[in-house]
Amino acid sequence: MNPTPLYSYASDPAWADLLPLPQDDGQYPLAQIAYTEEYTEAMSYLRAIMAKNEHSPRVLQVTAHIIEMNPAHYTIWVYRAKTLFALSATGEVQLGRELEFLNDLALRHQKNYQIWNHRQTVVEAIAAAAAPAEQEQLVREEKEFMNRMFEQDGKNYHVWSYRQWLVRRFEAWDGELSFVSALLERDVRNNSAWNHRFFVVFGGGGMDARQQGEGEVVEEVVEREIAFIEDAVFIAPQNASAWNYLRGVLKKVHRPLSSVESMCLGYAPLDNPDKITSSHALDLLADIYAEKREEHGKAVKALELLAAKFDPIRANYWNYRVGLVKASV
Amino acid sequence: MASTLLTSKHVAYIQSLDTKRDRLDYHLTSHLRLSGVYWGLTSLHLLNHPTALPRSETIDFVKSCYHPSSGGLGASPGHDPHLLYTLSGIQILATIDALDEIDGDKVVEYVSKLQNPDGSFSGDEWGEVDSRFVYCALSTLSLLGRLGDAPGVSAEGAVGFVLRCLNADGGFGMAPAAESHAGQIFTCVGALKIAGVFEKSLSEDQVNLLGDWLCERQLPNGGLNGRPEKLEDVCYSWWVLSSMAMIGKLQWIDREKLVEFILSCQDEENGGIADRKGDVADVFHTVFGVAGLSLLGYEGLKEVDPVYCMPKDVTDRIVWNHRKILTT
Numbered sequence: 064m065n066p067t068p069l070y071s072y073a074s075d076p077a078w079a080d081l082l083p084l085p086q087d088d089g090q091y092p093l094a095q096i097a098y099t100e101e102y103t104e105a106m107s108y109l110r111a112i113m114a115k116n117e118h119s120p121r122v123l124q125v126t127a128h129i130i131e132m133n134p135a136h137y138t139i140w141v142y143r144a145k146t147l148f149a150l151s152a153t154g155e156v157q158l159g160r161e162l163e164f165l166n167d168l169a170l171r172h173q174k175n176y177q178i179w180n181h182r183q184t185v186v187e188a189i190a191a192a193a194a195p196a197e198q199e200q201l202v203r204e205e206k207e208f209m210n211r212m213f214e215q216d217g218k219n220y221h222v223w224s225y226r227q228w229l230v231r232r233f234e235a236w237d238g239e240l241s242f243v244s245a246l247l248e249r250d251v252r253n254n255s256a257w258n259h260r261f262f263v264v265f266g267g268g269g270m271d272a273r274q275q276g277e278g279e280v281v282e283e284v285v286e287r288e289i290a291f292i293e294d295a296v297f298i299a300p301q302n303a304s305a306w307n308y309l310r311g312v313l314k315k316v317h318r319p320l321s322s323v324e325s326m327c328l329g330y331a332p333l334d335n336p337d338k339i340t341s342s343h344a345l346d347l348l349a350d351i352y353a354e355k356r357e358e359h360g361k362a363v364k365a366l367e368l369l370a371a372k373f374d375p376i377r378a379n380y381w382n383y384r385v386g387l388v389k390a391s392v
Numbered sequence: 393m394a395s396t397l398l399t400s401k402h403v404a405y406i407q408s409l410d411t412k413r414d415r416l417d418y419h420l421t422s423h424l425r426l427s428g429v430y431w432g433l434t435s436l437h438l439l440n441h442p443t444a445l446p447r448s449e450t451i452d453f454v455k456s457c458y459h460p461s462s463g464g465l466g467a468s469p470g471h472d473p474h475l476l477y478t479l480s481g482i483q484i485l486a487t488i489d490a491l492d493e494i495d496g497d498k499v500v501e502y503v504s505k506l507q508n509p510d511g512s513f514s515g516d517e518w519g520e521v522d523s524r525f526v527y528c529a530l531s532t533l534s535l536l537g538r539l540g541d542a543p544g545v546s547a548e549g550a551v552g553f554v555l556r557c558l559n560a561d562g563g564f565g566m567a568p569a570a571e572s573h574a575g576q577i578f579t580c581v582g583a584l585k586i587a588g589v590f591e592k593s594l595s596e597d598q599v600n601l602l603g604d605w606l607c608e609r610q611l612p613n614g615g616l617n618g619r620p621e622k623l624e625d626v627c628y629s630w631w632v633l634s635s636m637a638m639i640g641k642l643q644w645i646d647r648e649k650l651v652e653f654i655l656s657c658q659d660e661e662n663g664g665i666a667d668r669k670g671d672v673a674d675v676f677h678t679v680f681g682v683a684g685l686s687l688l689g690y691e692g693l694k695e696v697d698p699v700y701c702m703p704k705d706v707t708d709r710i711v712w713n714h715r716k717i718l719t720t
Binding site: 086099102110132133135136137138140141144180184218220223224227228252253254255258259261262266302303304307310311314315376377378379380383 | 416419420422423424466467470471472474516518519520559560561565566567568569570571572573603604605607608610611612614619620621622641643644645646649
């Protein structure tokens, strides 16, 4: 941060009517505050403006300035939003401009979540006044911007949450499957993308489920998903996300785990432990064999391999599973 | 690399935090100050130095964050009220046995107004929804002894929302269908525990699946991550471990390796614990590192309550003993 501010509210005529309010630390004993002039000055002018409950264009200036220095200061976001909506109601501000401000900020402050909460309220307000075609345009632009965010970090939790909100809110399911497939093609270990895939394919009234009505999933969709998983596992056998997704799919469509036994054996040949390339395949095989009493020996073998060789840090967990299998005999 | 917990350094570090008012980063963190006090105070209690922060000044600071008009607390004086800081304030007062310093009825009123028709809670009047806030609401109410006596609050609705955040992989996310995340799991399991419905809400298979997901967070270096394919971080020593303790699966963690990992993240010179080895320490990672060690039974630490992240003797006195009387 620049210790010598280039801009000063004190020397700007637009702010001359205000007496800046210094920080009040309540009853807590005060020490001399000497933080940088720039932040101090901006905060004291904002306090002065908040004390007057003023919602004018200059509020946008000073809040943008402070947010730039401290984007997690939630109280400032709330005041900015109130001001924005007051100005938008009188036509003094176009809400679309706010999204441009947020784009720039979000790209530079990846971990901040106030930006996304604020964005949601702004988009909601824009949509409320928009014609259907304008809404479609808005959703398209929002998705385009999120894609830029995902280029920097494909696992940003705030952006994913926002995307799910947007998709649900505007029934914007079209294109989501190809979007998420492309992300997984880029990084097959992206658990956030796998989660979104489940959301799109099976959850929340998603595209495929919706076509079938009440939660019935078409056979083709299941086959397509299993084929997709097979490809993903082929690329990265030790990828927990793909195996978790496989379990989620099978459970969702009530298919037995045993339906993927041969796939698992490809990555975890129990009779040839040197050729085992996936602890997750072993884990799944253990569950498959635990279901049949005559195959309990194989289940125990898989779990013992996990405890001893393929995932020893979780030995206590695998041994607990061995106990469960033995107890069920 | 330190092989023991540097207790006196951590105490000195926490005591020093409030003396750094001439530094910019002190002011840039004013939006979470009250939680910072809770993190520091809880660390000190677990480290068996409960009086290392001055009691009356602590109470004064909590009260200076209180908004009499709404009943909520903000992060610092002049900051808007929010559920996150309302919980922190109540946790602080509960820990130092000073809950009578605040108008409990008014706080209950603040919390109740933030519940939405779908059972979820917003963090503040501005409306952000997150399963974390259900935890904040239920934890606050229960610490005030008002869980069953909060007009306008539907605990059943809150539980319903939390259960809708359960995913196919066994974990919980911040909203229905949102990705499982260890921090969210702590808040969701904690909310179900506080509401007293965890056992009847999840089947044994579901608990095992959740335990599987949680212990899979341990990486070969001993540290825990918060989601698959992410880096380890000391704070997950709390979010993951407390969840495992709540569901009775703590034994699935490799204790020695995790202890070693947490200890390696200590700042040996100035005290405090960082997110990972070599990074700058902060009070957030300090409390979650110390609390994680407490759950692991590390010698010399006070027992922490995995549901509340507060000293167990405090929550026994305020919450659990009272419940036992009620249920027997």
